[in-house]
Amino acid sequence: MTSKSAAHIKMKNIPFNRVHLTGREIDAFKMALDAGQLSGGGDFTRKCHAWLRERTGATAALLTHSCTGALEMAALLAEIGPGDEVIMPSYTFVSTANAVVLRGAVPVFVDVRPDTINIDEKAIEAAITKRTKVILPVHYAGVSCAMDEILALAEAHQLIVIEDAAQGIGAAYRGKALGAIGHLGALSFHATKNIISGEGGALLVNDEKLDERAEIIREKGTDRSRFLRGEVDKYTWQDIGSSFLPSELIAAFLWSQLPETDAINAKRLRIWDRYHAAFAELEYAGRVKRPTIPQDCQHNAHIYYLLFDSLEAREGARRALGAAGISASAHYVPLHSAPAGRRFGRAHGRFDVTESVSDGLLRLPLYPDLSDEDQDRVIEVLTTFQKAS
Ligand SMILES: Cc1ncc(COP(=O)(O)O)c(C=O)c1O
Structure with a gap:
């Protein structure tokens, strides 16, 4: 690889989502x-x-x-x-x-x-x-x-x-x-x-x-x-x-x-499976938790997320990805703690899991047109960061 193409690849941004068109x-x-x-x-x-x-x-x-x-x-x-x-x-x-x-x-x-x-x-x-x-x-x-x-x-x-x-x-x-x-x-x-x-x-x-x-x-x-x-x-x-x-x-x-639908979901599932295989080692090392798919569920690879054990760990990973031009995204602010949730809703019981998921969950880029090359970069940046931290 020439230094010019290496620089080019380094600069390329990988968005969190990219709209997929069928051409029709x-x-x-x-x-x-x-x-x-x-x-x-x-x-x-x-x-x-x-x-x-x-x-x-x-x-x-x-x-x-x-x-x-x-x-x-x-x-x-x-x-x-x-x-x-x-x-x-x-x-x-x-x-x-x-x-x-x-x-x-x-x-x-x-x-x-x-x-x-x-x-x-x-x-x-x-x-x-x-x-x-x-x-x-x-x-x-x-x-x-x-x-x-x-x-x-x-x-x-x-x-x-x-x-x-x-x-x-x-x-x-x-x-x-x-x-x-x-x-x-x-x-x-x-x-x-x-x-x-x-x-x-x-x-x-x-x-x-x-x-x-x-x-x-x-x-x-x-x-x-x-x-x-x-x-x-x-x-x-x-x-x-x-x-x-x-x-x-x-x-x-x-x-x-x-x-x-099935063809589009199949493309997403392939990417989901690649992430899942790539992060197995990090999970075994106790650094992240990967999604669980119960046996009864045939999922559609809508999201690939990793769970970190704290907000700091999640944000650290997000920053490392961001520095490499890769967008990754947290998800919901729990409704029971949101201003309107407190005003209109009722919270029942404890929310230990909700709160830790809200702090620790990071969604990775996943769309049918994500290339293997780009996905490998996401995997490499995250794996390198997690091993070093
Ligand atoms: C769980 C859930 N319910 C409802 C909605 C609302 O969907 P829409 O944007 O089509 O109104 C969303 C949107 O992301 C969602 O994640």
């Missing part, structure tokens, strides 16, 4: 433009709905403008109301809790498991009160929560289960698609996810009694979906609702990606 996006946009229907509910939307239904086994799948919107729809469908309580992990994104607070209800935060960083199913029962209406598990990094245990608890206490499967497209638990295991599920197609449409999401309905109401809530509380299918000759206000649907352009973009 522009053609899909053109087809949507030629069809002349840009508002939601056209052919591309229908294709995405059919694909999601078939793939997940949901009774209905409805595109939304975001996973945030899908969670808000789920809260409406579950009839969460003032005073109700919804049990969720503290280690999650704000949208999980906002959907509940917007209905006047109380998010009840519990700790996560140290292995999967998912809600600790053993912590749920003690948090149940006579006000509890819903359990809201979040499948962190596309690795499923312990859904059998959670469904059993829900059945015993007659609770609804809403899955936050924002990160879960293409992943499964015992062969069942994430988002289609509980009563309702929410997916994200945000630009940072495995399958993208810029902003975007979907609600999965797994109880056909809710299918029709879901359609109405998504269309501003009207029966416009029935009108589009020619089932009624005009549409009217039927129920509460809002504008949760994306434009047809977004659906067209999504359709250029969705059928390639």
Whole structure:
């Protein structure tokens, strides 16, 4: 290697995320433009709905403008109301809790498991009160929560289960698609996810009694979906609702990606496996902890993270990567300790795992187009730093 090319490689930045395009996006946009229907509910939307239904086994799948919107729809469908309580992990994104607070209800935060960083199913029962209406598990990094245990608890206490499967497209638990295991599920197609449409999401309905109401809530509380299918000759206000649907352009973009879910996830899984093999030695030496994938979980390689034993250790590693032009990222600030979490929520029990994960977790660059060469650099910088520190 000449000194010039060595300098060049040293300078090259490796971002944390890079948007992956299949190459079909522009053609899909053109087809949507030629069809002349840009508002939601056209052919591309229908294709995405059919694909999601078939793939997940949901009774209905409805595109939304975001996973945030899908969670808000789920809260409406579950009839969460003032005073109700919804049990969720503290280690999650704000949208999980906002959907509940917007209905006047109380998010009840519990700790996560140290292995999967998912809600600790053993912590749920003690948090149940006579006000509890819903359990809201979040499948962190596309690795499923312990859904059998959670469904059993829900059945015993007659609770609804809403899955936050924002990160879960293409992943499964015992062969069942994430988002289609509980009563309702929410997916994200945000630009940072495995399958993208810029902003975007979907609600999965797994109880056909809710299918029709879901359609109405998504269309501003009207029966416009029935009108589009020619089932009624005009549409009217039927129920509460809002504008949760994306434009047809977004659906067209999504359709250029969705059928390639397995191929895109396979590329990510290959990169995930390479990281996992490369960091085994550091884990055996007690310097980091690698992710755990329980046997029941078929994950989608949404995130590769390492757990350090302190904030200082994590930040040291992040700085070393940063100095080499590599972006790595922490994740959630626990909701029970956030200003709005303290104001609107209730913290149940201890949060030892949540707090140590929030301090110690570092997400590494992972996207389908990450080259082996770039990934090797990430591995080398981290390994060298960890061995020296
Ligand atoms: C667990 C979780 N839930 C919900 C969301 C919200 O997704 P969206 O950006 O599609 O609204 C995210 C976003 O990253 C998330 O990580």
